[in-house]
Amino acid sequence: MSEDTQKCTIIVFSGDMDKVFAAFIIATTAAAMGMETTMFFTFWGLKAIQKGNPTGTGLFGRMLGIMNRGGIDRLGPSKFNFGGIGRWMFKKMMRDQNVTSLPEMLQMAIDLDVKMLACLMSMDVMEITKDDLIDEVDDVVGAATMLSHAQESQIQYFI
Amino acid sequence: MSEDTQKCTIIVFSGDMDKVFAAFIIATTAAAMGMETTMFFTFWGLKAIQKGNPTGTGLFGRMLGIMNRGGIDRLGPSKFNFGGIGRWMFKKMMRDQNVTSLPEMLQMAIDLDVKMLACLMSMDVMEITKDDLIDEVDDVVGAATMLSHAQESQIQYFI
Amino acid sequence: MSEDTQKCTIIVFSGDMDKVFAAFIIATTAAAMGMETTMFFTFWGLKAIQKGNPTGTGLFGRMLGIMNRGGIDRLGPSKFNFGGIGRWMFKKMMRDQNVTSLPEMLQMAIDLDVKMLACLMSMDVMEITKDDLIDEVDDVVGAATMLSHAQESQIQYFI
Numbered sequence: 477m478s479e480d481t482q483k484c485t486i487i488v489f490s491g492d493m494d495k496v497f498a499a500f501i502i503a504t505t506a507a508a509m510g511m512e513t514t515m516f517f518t519f520w521g522l523k524a525i526q527k528g529n530p531t532g533t534g535l536f537g538r539m540l541g542i543m544n545r546g547g548i549d550r551l552g553p554s555k556f557n558f559g560g561i562g563r564w565m566f567k568k569m570m571r572d573q574n575v576t577s578l579p580e581m582l583q584m585a586i587d588l589d590v591k592m593l594a595c596l597m598s599m600d601v602m603e604i605t606k607d608d609l610i611d612e613v614d615d616v617v618g619a620a621t622m623l624s625h626a627q628e629s630q631i632q633y634f635i
Numbered sequence: 636m637s638e639d640t641q642k643c644t645i646i647v648f649s650g651d652m653d654k655v656f657a658a659f660i661i662a663t664t665a666a667a668m669g670m671e672t673t674m675f676f677t678f679w680g681l682k683a684i685q686k687g688n689p690t691g692t693g694l695f696g697r698m699l700g701i702m703n704r705g706g707i708d709r710l711g712p713s714k715f716n717f718g719g720i721g722r723w724m725f726k727k728m729m730r731d732q733n734v735t736s737l738p739e740m741l742q743m744a745i746d747l748d749v750k751m752l753a754c755l756m757s758m759d760v761m762e763i764t765k766d767d768l769i770d771e772v773d774d775v776v777g778a779a780t781m782l783s784h785a786q787e788s789q790i791q792y793f794i
Numbered sequence: 795m796s797e798d799t800q801k802c803t804i805i806v807f808s809g810d811m812d813k814v815f816a817a818f819i820i821a822t823t824a825a826a827m828g829m830e831t832t833m834f835f836t837f838w839g840l841k842a843i844q845k846g847n848p849t850g851t852g853l854f855g856r857m858l859g860i861m862n863r864g865g866i867d868r869l870g871p872s873k874f875n876f877g878g879i880g881r882w883m884f885k886k887m888m889r890d891q892n893v894t895s896l897p898e899m900l901q902m903a904i905d906l907d908v909k910m911l912a913c914l915m916s917m918d919v920m921e922i923t924k925d926d927l928i929d930e931v932d933d934v935v936g937a938a939t940m941l942s943h944a945q946e947s948q949i950q951y952f953i
Contacts (some may be wrong), residue, residue, distance in 0.1 A: 603887075634953050
């Protein structure tokens with residue numbers, strides 16, 4: 477890409493359906509506008525790029541893997557989840573309006589060459605391995621790599 | 636405005652009283668400093684620019700309209716709300732310190748020519764119409780329009 | 795510092811252990827990369843730079859001081875806290891991975907000359923005084939001072 481290409485770097489910290497959805501809307505729109513776009517998934521946001529298998533090796537890691545099971549289709553909204561009813565309701569309301577679903581948004585981001593980075597440190601703490609992530613993840617990196625993208629980015633959010 | 640005018644673009648995603656308050660503090664301060672300021676209200680943040688009437692047409696839209704009723708004076712804090720007591724308590728603590736209330740902050744933003752944009756897609760999903768929004772909303776737009784403001788902005792937050 | 799020094803300004807609004815941790819990771823990494831880094835603590839984020847003594851003078855201020863007691867070692871995670879068990883569990887998982895603890899991160903930020911600013915208005919509303927904050931806080935300022943840092947910053951987040 478040329479020197480003048482605009483860049484967009486989004487930190488996806490949240491694992492809430494609505495916030496992850498907002499992150500993907502911004503990322504795919506920025507990529508479609510020609511911006512070089514990077515998503516950095518950290519902490520709860522890792523759920524969006526996990527395959528969805530059980531994770532963890534130690535006692536707490538396995539407990540967390542059950543309570544916080546990954547997979548982009550498992551995310552619940554930050555409000556009104558009511559044990560899964562809210563997730564189902566929002567999915568239905570989105571379908572009724574022909575709004576792209578989260579798994580489709582993820583695929584669209586991949587097709588638009590959005591760079592997918594996973595945070596090494598939070599993977600270590602939460603006992604999530606590279607094998608637990610979807611194959612389309614470009615790299616597992618630290619905060620310094622993410623920041624070197626962000627400091628060249630005209631658009632940058634912590635979501 | 637001249638080419639050199641600095642810009643500020645804030646995405647208001649949250650509908651929590653404290654976060655919306657922070658968004659308005661930043662927006663009005665930036666505008667008072669001479670920055671061309673835009674607020675983009677999306678998802679729960681739409682509550683801050685709703686008139687407060689019941690919304691929704693389908694079953695789920697009407698349910699959501701009741702559970703998540705709009706109007707800037709109805710917002711509750713993200714913590715310690717306790718069914719409305721927290722909202723009342725924070726309002727009182729703000730009044731005691733002569734801190735501007737949220738409805739006054741909204742009016743101040745309007746008076747300072749802060750541009751108010753509403754997110755088309757989340758309005759569709761949540762079944763909120765242009766008529767449900769306060770008249771001062773400048774436009775209902777998509778993510779691309781918001782991003783074209785943000786990529787020229789020295790200050791940009793996702794709140 | 796030279797004209798070309800890159801800057802990083804982080805608004806720490808959240809008082810959740812995981813989000814404050816992310817803020818400190820970003821701040822210390824940016825500072826280690828040579829960026830002039832500022833953290834602006836506001837609302838719940840003030841807990842991270844409070845000494846931890848009881849605060850407040852009026853009835854509500856004292857109540858809030860009890861429910862929301864400060865001190866960086868008292869922060870609980872945004873999810874799965876379960877009355878403190880989650881906090882204990884995350885601390886243990888971080889120790890097991892040799893990840894720096896929050897109090898150590900705070901000390902590291904201070905050692906790296908990260909500028910620590912506290913928000914005047916939220917201190918007033920929550921009845922927190924300068925004496926309730928750790929001595930390393932550089933200044934108590936308003937939003938305009940924070941924004942004047944942020945508008946010169948290549949990296950800026952609202953966390």
